Amino acid sequence: MSELNGNKSFTGTGLRLKVGLAEMLKGGVIMDVMNVEQARIAEEAGAVSVMALERVPAMIRAEGGVARMANPKLIRQIVEAVSIPVMAKARIGHFAEAQILQELGVDFIDESEVLTPADETHHIDKHAFKTPFVCGARNLGEALRRIAEGAAMVRTKGEAGTGDVVHAVQHMRQIVKEMKALTVLSEQELYAAAKEHQAPYELIRMVAQTGKLPVPNFSAGGIATPADAALMMQLGAEAIFVGSGIFMKERATPLDVENNPVEREEAVSRAKAIVIATTHYNDPKILAEVAEQVTGTMKGLAAAAIEEAQLLQTRGW
Amino acid sequence: MSSHAKPRIGVLAIQGDYAAHAEALAEVGAEPVEVRNPEQLEALDGLIIPGGESTTMLKFLERRDFFDALKEYVNARPVFGTCAGAILLAREVRHPHQRSLGALDAVVERNAYGRQIDSTILREPTSLPGEPLEMVFIRAPRITEAGAGVEVLARRDGFPVLVRQGKLMAATFHPELSSDRRVHRMFVETAIAQKKT
Numbered sequence: 001m002s003e004l005n006g007n008k009s010f011t012g013t014g015l016r017l018k019v020g021l022a023e024m025l026k027g028g029v030i031m032d033v034m035n036v037e038q039a040r041i042a043e044e045a046g047a048v049s050v051m052a053l054e055r056v057p058a059m060i061r062a063e064g065g066v067a068r069m070a071n072p073k074l075i076r077q078i079v080e081a082v083s084i085p086v087m088a089k090a091r092i093g094h095f096a097e098a099q100i101l102q103e104l105g106v107d108f109i110d111e112s113e114v115l116t117p118a119d120e121t122h123h124i125d126k127h128a129f130k131t132p133f134v135c136g137a138r139n140l141g142e143a144l145r146r147i148a149e150g151a152a153m154v155r156t157k158g159e160a161g162t163g164d165v166v167h168a169v170q171h172m173r174q175i176v177k178e179m180k181a182l183t184v185l186s187e188q189e190l191y192a193a194a195k196e197h198q199a200p201y202e203l204i205r206m207v208a209q210t211g212k213l214p215v216p217n218f219s220a221g222g223i224a225t226p227a228d229a230a231l232m233m234q235l236g237a238e239a240i241f242v243g244s245g246i247f248m249k250e251r252a253t254p255l256d257v258e259n260n261p262v263e264r265e266e267a268v269s270r271a272k273a274i275v276i277a278t279t280h281y282n283d284p285k286i287l288a289e290v291a292e293q294v295t296g297t298m299k300g301l302a303a304a305a306i307e308e309a310q311l312l313q314t315r316g317w
Numbered sequence: 318m319s320s321h322a323k324p325r326i327g328v329l330a331i332q333g334d335y336a337a338h339a340e341a342l343a344e345v346g347a348e349p350v351e352v353r354n355p356e357q358l359e360a361l362d363g364l365i366i367p368g369g370e371s372t373t374m375l376k377f378l379e380r381r382d383f384f385d386a387l388k389e390y391v392n393a394r395p396v397f398g399t400c401a402g403a404i405l406l407a408r409e410v411r412h413p414h415q416r417s418l419g420a421l422d423a424v425v426e427r428n429a430y431g432r433q434i435d436s437t438i439l440r441e442p443t444s445l446p447g448e449p450l451e452m453v454f455i456r457a458p459r460i461t462e463a464g465a466g467v468e469v470l471a472r473r474d475g476f477p478v479l480v481r482q483g484k485l486m487a488a489t490f491h492p493e494l495s496s497d498r499r500v501h502r503m504f505v506e507t508a509i510a511q512k513k514t
Contacts, residue, residue: 149397
């Protein structure tokens with residue numbers, strides 16, 4: 001495997017392998033998990049991957065404080081408990097957390113604005129890692145800057161921990177609209193477009209030619225119901241991240257999946273329903289069926305009611 | 318390609334990189350069809366089970382009698398499985414054990430090379446005509462045992478990575494992620510030959 005790494009091109013072997021794993025996750029659901037039992041439920045329900053973290057976004061939002069990478073011991077336990085790929089979150093710019101996650105054998109690292117940023121100017125140089133990264137974006141320029149830094153997958157940010165899908169919708173529509181707009185520009189106009197989007201010219205040119213990002217584009221942030229998942233897929237998402245929507249009940253308390261069979265069943269029913277909705281996103285008959293089977297939903301927090309300073313999506317530069 | 322109507326090849330579209338397979342099929346002159354329900358199988362000349370997560374695909378197959386319909390299809394018609402698809406086709410799956418269609422006379426071990434960090438791209442000789450074949454291995458399984466009726470078309474460290482058994486084909490790597498279309502062409506030719514008989 002000597003051919004890997006040290007290469008910042010967008011077609012090199014290293015990036016092809018990283019993007020290759022993202023390709024395999026398409027059409028699936030990636031679930032945030034805080035313990036081994038939640039990871040097992042996610043795998044049983046048909047999740048394509050689990051995301052290990054200390055606290056899900058709704059708890060981070062409610063409890064405040066500094067949100068960091070999950071405990072390596074927990075990550076190790078989850079890696080051993082499931083056979084699907086395991087992702088974990090690192091703080092923006094915290095390349096030492098990312099080095100630890102790579103060492104633990106995590107399959108994908110999420111440089112995530114949901115955690116408290118460690119660097120307010122620089123994101124991680126993701127080319128320096130063999131492990132692929134996913135990063136959040138609210139518009140095309142942000143997505144392409146992350147890709148230029150080496151991200152192998154983009155997810156629209158939405159507003160994590162709210163159960164309100166409105167910003168996930170806004171960000172997905174924004175990116176798709178900006179990509180379409182590039183495809184009708186002439187070659188000479190692309191330089192100005194690069195300036196406008198604050199993104200590298202080469203990447204702007206690639207999007208103008210293909211009409212899509214050079215890496216898979218997933219959706220995240222506020223997806224709480226099977227219908228939300230189907231909506232994001234119809235808007236162009238290639239897969240879905242679900243954080244607080246599955247394992248939480250009211251008042252930012254997690255369902256007790258370890259000791260309470262009724263609450264475990266509630267989590268299982270939500271997890272399964274979101275997985276089925278993501279595959280059959282274009283089949284309203286199946287969507288109606290699975291939506292009926294869900295018991296309870298997270299109460300949610302209207303994104304419009306959140307003060308600017310409390311938004312997670314504005315983190316990242 | 319002859320002047321016959323294009324062969325209709327399904328791609329199981331529960332989850333995974335089915336779009337990449339559909340593109341590859343179109344490039345070799347087949348008509349790709351995304352398959353999400355068991356009723357769709359009947360009208361197809363062949364089926365590809367793509368890469369993705371085999372556990373996720375199994376959950377779907379176990380709903381709505383899809384598993385049995387697919388088992389019947391796999392025993393009668395041309396089917397090609399890549400990576401997760403090869404796992405589903407196998408006689409036996411290890412590490413951990415899971416249910417499979419049992420059509421390909423082989424034992425497959427999941428995640429046999431390690432985690433994503435151990436994924437790799439190799440160029441290896443093959444019995445297909447032409448140059449060595451580029452093989453993209455992503456969290457790949459390993460075919461640890463293959464029956465006497467299984468023809469091995471390529472190997473990695475001595476273990477089979479591309480095999481054929483009658484009208485079944487399986488690869489533990491991802492030919493759909495390379496630009497070389499020899500493997501897909503071979504499968505579509507198998508499907509065309511079956512169509513005539």
